[in-house]
Amino acid sequence: MKRIPLQGKYIQGILLFLLLVFAFAFPRIMADKPYWLYVALQSFFWAMMAASWALLAGYAGQFSFAHVAFMGIAAYTSGIAGERLGWSPVSGIILGTVMAGFVGFLVGYLCLRLRSTYLALFTIAFSEIVRLIINAEHQLTGGPMGLYMEPLLETTSYVPTYYIMLAALIVTLLSMYAIANSRFGLFFRAIREDEEAAAAMGVHVVRYKIAAFVITAMIAGTAGALDHHIIGFIAPNELMIPRMSLIIAMAVIGGTESLISASIGAILIHFLMEWLQAIPVSEAMMAKLQANAATVQQFGLTLGDGVIQTNAWRMAFFGLMLMLTLRFWRNGLIQPLLEKIGRQGIAEETVAKRKLPQEENENTEVQP
Amino acid sequence: MVNITSQYLLNLLLNGLLIGLIYGLMALGLTLIFSVLGIVSFAHGEFYMIGGYVVYYLLQAFADLEPMLAILAAGAVTFIIGVIFEILFLQPMGKGDIERPGEYAILLTFGLAFFLQHIMIGIVGPFPTKVSRFYDFIEMDAGWLRMNKATVWFFDMPFSSSRLIATGIAVFLTALMIWFMSKTWTGRGLQAVSQDRQAASVVGINPLRMNTLAFGLGTMLAGMSGAALVTVFAWVPWIGMAASGKAFVIIVLGGMGSMPGALLGGVVLGIVESLGAGLYPDPSKALAYKDAFGLLVFALVLLIKPTGFFGRKL
Numbered sequence: 001m002k003r004i005p006l007q008g009k010y011i012q013g014i015l016l017f018l019l020l021v022f023a024f025a026f027p028r029i030m031a032d033k034p035y036w037l038y039v040a041l042q043s044f045f046w047a048m049m050a051a052s053w054a055l056l057a058g059y060a061g062q063f064s065f066a067h068v069a070f071m072g073i074a075a076y077t078s079g080i081a082g083e084r085l086g087w088s089p090v091s092g093i094i095l096g097t098v099m100a101g102f103v104g105f106l107v108g109y110l111c112l113r114l115r116s117t118y119l120a121l122f123t124i125a126f127s128e129i130v131r132l133i134i135n136a137e138h139q140l141t142g143g144p145m146g147l148y149m150e151p152l153l154e155t156t157s158y159v160p161t162y163y164i165m166l167a168a169l170i171v172t173l174l175s176m177y178a179i180a181n182s183r184f185g186l187f188f189r190a191i192r193e194d195e196e197a198a199a200a201m202g203v204h205v206v207r208y209k210i211a212a213f214v215i216t217a218m219i220a221g222t223a224g225a226l227d228h229h230i231i232g233f234i235a236p237n238e239l240m241i242p243r244m245s246l247i248i249a250m251a252v253i254g255g256t257e258s259l260i261s262a263s264i265g266a267i268l269i270h271f272l273m274e275w276l277q278a279i280p281v282s283e284a285m286m287a288k289l290q291a292n293a294a295t296v297q298q299f300g301l302t303l304g305d306g307v308i309q310t311n312a313w314r315m316a317f318f319g320l321m322l323m324l325t326l327r328f329w330r331n332g333l334i335q336p337l338l339e340k341i342g343r344q345g346i347a348e349e350t351v352a353k354r355k356l357p358q359e360e361n362e363n364t365e366v367q368p
Numbered sequence: 369m370v371n372i373t374s375q376y377l378l379n380l381l382l383n384g385l386l387i388g389l390i391y392g393l394m395a396l397g398l399t400l401i402f403s404v405l406g407i408v409s410f411a412h413g414e415f416y417m418i419g420g421y422v423v424y425y426l427l428q429a430f431a432d433l434e435p436m437l438a439i440l441a442a443g444a445v446t447f448i449i450g451v452i453f454e455i456l457f458l459q460p461m462g463k464g465d466i467e468r469p470g471e472y473a474i475l476l477t478f479g480l481a482f483f484l485q486h487i488m489i490g491i492v493g494p495f496p497t498k499v500s501r502f503y504d505f506i507e508m509d510a511g512w513l514r515m516n517k518a519t520v521w522f523f524d525m526p527f528s529s530s531r532l533i534a535t536g537i538a539v540f541l542t543a544l545m546i547w548f549m550s551k552t553w554t555g556r557g558l559q560a561v562s563q564d565r566q567a568a569s570v571v572g573i574n575p576l577r578m579n580t581l582a583f584g585l586g587t588m589l590a591g592m593s594g595a596a597l598v599t600v601f602a603w604v605p606w607i608g609m610a611a612s613g614k615a616f617v618i619i620v621l622g623g624m625g626s627m628p629g630a631l632l633g634g635v636v637l638g639i640v641e642s643l644g645a646g647l648y649p650d651p652s653k654a655l656a657y658k659d660a661f662g663l664l665v666f667a668l669v670l671l672i673k674p675t676g677f678f679g680r681k682l
Contacts, residue, residue, distance in 0.1 A: 057471075061471075063471055063474055063475070110671055113671075113674075114670065114674070115470075116470040116471060116474065117407070117408045117470065117474060118670060118674055120408075120410075120474050121408065121616050121620065121666075121670065122667060122670045122671075124613070124616070125613070125616070125617075125663045125666050125667045125670070126667065128613060128659070128660075128663055129660055129663050129664065129667070132656065132657065132659055132660040132663070133660065135656055136653045136656035136657055136660075240609075241609055242482060242485070242486075242606075245478055245479070245481070245482040246482075248475060248478060248479075249479065249482070252475060299490065299491070300489070300490035300491060300492075300493055311489075311490065312486045312487075312489035312490040312494075313486070313487075313490045315482065315486035315489075316483055316486035316487045316490055318482075319479050319480070319482035319483030319484075319485075319486060320479075320483050322475070322478075322479035322482065322483075323457060323476055323479040323480060323483060326472060326475055326476050326479065327456075327457055327460070327476070330466075330467060
């Protein structure tokens with residue numbers, strides 16, 4: 001009896017392994033381009049945000065918009081603890097994470113009764129209140145001028161910080177993957193599909209809803225505190241709603257029902273965004289553009305040194321992508337691709353399985 | 369610390385009332401969309417912002433254009449954008465082609481807000497623009513009522529004339545909208561769909577077409593209230609976010625889907641903001657916290673009584 005192996009699963013595994021190898025080798029490949037290394041380590045921050053939002057929204061069905069607020073609370077907690085109490089960045093990050101988890105608990109607890117639209121409205125109001133308070137209490141937070149945070153490492157090289165962010169991304173992804181594929185994950189999905197039915201089947205809805213908020217808030221908090229210690233600065237503008245929209249765009253375009261797709265989507269979009277910021281153009285094209293500089297200016301584009309800067313238009317592009325993805329590719333753009341690879345060979349296996357009993361019972365050869 | 373007199377309080381109250389009536393018009397659109405389509409449009413403020421910019425550009429292009437025509441044009445532009453968006457993206461929801469319509473609508477309108485906002489930043493740039501007031505008032509002095517071009521003193525309480533004009537426009541449009549909803553067949557059709565979709569389709573109303581109309585009218589009201597207010601505030605492409613926030617507060621306060629609730633909620637919010645900013649003990653933080661007062665009321669209403677003043681049962 002010959003079984004056809006599931007090629008797809010292997011290919012998927014090999015691809016993930018190659019991706020990991022590439023991620024580890026990236027600083028060597030990009031040794032002479034520290035800017036792109038910095039872009040890469042920032043993209044890991046977005047990946048953590050998008051993946052944890054995907055866990056909350058895609059798995060548990062809680063469409064919360066308070067994610068950047070959790071991120072900001074953790075970063076500010078860590079920054080203020082460092083400035084006022086002299087805490088080291090590492091202990092500050094831990095405190096910030098705990099704080100984000102605590103606020104996540106409060107928000108989760110308050111939101112127990114609220115569904116879809118009401119939850120979205122409440123969480124938007126919550127994150128705006130957080131931003132306004134941070135903005136107003138300038139003695140403590142620095143107000144609109146922002147807050148300087150102690151750098152995590154005393155080096156100017158991005159290589160060590162790159163590996164720290166990569167490690168953080170891998171650890172958070174693995175732990176979220178473990179949660180999503182445990183009983184926890186099943187309960188999350190049950191709540192998403194039908195809260196009453198889940199409760200009737202014995203899921204402790206209250207507990208798991210709050211747990212979803214706490215876990216994802218803590219991940220957003222870790223990512224935020226860590227990343228802002230690397231940047232060395234945070235300002236209330238980073239807590240504005242468009243940042244949340246960007247995270248949502250990343251998660252949706254990647255695929256909200258798969259953590260790895262959401263994070264790959266975030267990384268790709270962040271790179272694309274950096275590239276779109278200054279698109280390199282050929283000299284002939286540049287001359288043409290320079291001749292019409294006034295028109296180019298009028299459309300909010302800026303001509304740089306051999307590049308064309310798209311400014312706000314790249315954001316508009318991602319907004320449009322978000323809408324189109326929602327409308328036509330419900331599962332995102334990355335997730336179906338991964339699934340397609342993962343399902344390769346399943347058809348052959350099914351055909352082979354169907355043929356097996358025939359061979360045994362009738363003992364005749366199957367026509368090819 | 370400001371010196372609080374009863375006249376100062378009355379002035380704050382009346383100023384809040386003036387601005388609240390315009391908020392009410394904007395929220396009327398959002399509540400209409402919610403009552404017919406059953407969704408909250410998170411891009412509502414962006415239509416308000418676009419309405420303002422249409423007036424700005426028209427008055428720039430044609431200096432002696434009648435401002436009222438510019439406001440009508442702003443209404444037309446936002447109506448058309450709203451209808452196109454509804455047909456392209458929300459129609460499939462009404463037809464039942466979308467798996468989880470509630471979440472789809474939230475994320476989609478969120479994406480639309482992001483899209484429109486950045487398109488406008490691309491077009492107009494990140495700098496604030498200001499439109500001068502539509503009409504100059506005559507100069508007069510009748511003791512209790514004094515006027516010059518920009519300000520009206522009513523019993524020695526100052527009111528800006530551009531605010532008064534904006535409120536006048538808003539009150540007129542609100543009255544027109546109430547007439548339309550209660551006296552015309554189309555308006556009654558909208559009400560019927562909002563009460564019971566199936567029953568409405570049994571008596572020959574096409575609910576899908578009503579969805580499109582309601583969304584277009586809702587965005588039009590947002591656009592026209594933006595057009596009316598463009599002379600009052602400095603206009604920036606992200607002004608829509610604050611406007612959306614206000615519209616959410618109002619419709620939740622008044623009860624989602626209730627038109628009288630939206631008007632009352634608007635007035636309440638206008639007064640709360642005006643009093644909050646005018647009476648907060650520390651003036652350096654008063655402005656920063658002005659929006660927070662409304663949001664705090666909002667969060668409390670959501671938690672304690674999500675149906676608001678006149679809301680239907682959830």
